[in-house]
Amino acid sequence: MTYDSRIQLPVSFSLKDGRESRIRPTTEDDARELCSILPRMHDESEWLNYMPGEFDKDERWERNFIREQIAKPTAIMIVVEVGGKIIATGGAGSLEYKRYAHHAEVGLAILKDYWGQGLGRKLMELLVQWGRDRGLRKMYLKTFDGNDRAIAIYDSLGFKIEARLRQDFRRNDGTFGDTIIMSLNY
Numbered sequence: 615m616t617y618d619s620r621i622q623l624p625v626s627f628s629l630k631d632g633r634e635s636r637i638r639p640t641t642e643d644d645a646r647e648l649c650s651i652l653p654r655m656h657d658e659s660e661w662l663n664y665m666p667g668e669f670d671k672d673e674r675w676e677r678n679f680i681r682e683q684i685a686k687p688t689a690i691m692i693v694v695e696v697g698g699k700i701i702a703t704g705g706a707g708s709l710e711y712k713r714y715a716h717h718a719e720v721g722l723a724i725l726k727d728y729w730g731q732g733l734g735r736k737l738m739e740l741l742v743q744w745g746r747d748r749g750l751r752k753m754y755l756k757t758f759d760g761n762d763r764a765i766a767i768y769d770s771l772g773f774k775i776e777a778r779l780r781q782d783f784r785r786n787d788g789t790f791g792d793t794i795i796m797s798l799n800y
């Protein structure tokens with residue numbers, strides 16, 4: 615599969631513990647596997663949109679979503695496999711308006727067993743490069759106050775905090791936290 619981009623996929627990446635991973639474009643046939651790991655990702659992390667037990671998309675929904683996304687020249691979807699099993703997903707995309715076509719929002723999620731292995735940084739580097747290849751002026755993301763591991767990566771790649779939305783998201787314990795918007799200007 616080719617994207618309107620100079621980043622080369624698939625690409626191999628060695629995790630810090632020596633395991634080999636393969637980063638490749640998402641395909642519609644990943645829908646079934648993604649439907650089984652996305653609920654787990656949301657249950658394992660407080661830093662994703664769905665609360666534990668809330669993710670309820672089925673394979674058909676996921677397949678349609680992937681089909682729509684990968685048909686767009688303004689979006690990219692990536693999965694990472696270890697031993698032939700998907701363990702992470704990431705992507706970026708622009709809004710469907712010419713007025714906003716110069717930027718894209720980026721996001722990623724990794725199964726907890728694979729946190730701290732350098733993969734988040736590698737995926738962000740690839741997605742930032744995808745934006746650069748497309749001639750974007752900026753890439754932005756939303757994260758949650760307290761997601762220090764993610765913020766450390768974004769900060770080291772040059773993302774700056776642009777805004778803080780106070781009391782914006784609900785934590786699992788029922789309290790509220792701030793959403794942080796960060797962006798990278800190319």
Ligand SMILES: CC(C)(COP(=O)(O)OP(=O)(O)OC[C@H]1O[C@@H](n2cnc3c(N)ncnc32)[C@H](O)[C@@H]1OP(=O)(O)O)[C@@H](O)C(=O)NCCC(=O)NCCS
Pocket residue numbers: 659661662722723724725728729730731732733734735736755756757758761762763764766767770
């Ligand atoms: C956030 C996430 C994508 C990061 O990916 P990862 O593969 O675990 O991260 P990496 O191993 O590439 O890098 C983590 C970096 O944070 C640093 N770090 C780890 N814990 C940290 C902490 N508590 N405070 C500050 N920095 C921290 C590490 O030292 C490392 O820095 P380095 O690259 O300079 O060595 C991943 O943990 C994840 O999927 N979390 C759940 C979902 C999520 O939060 N997604 C992002 C939503 S905005």
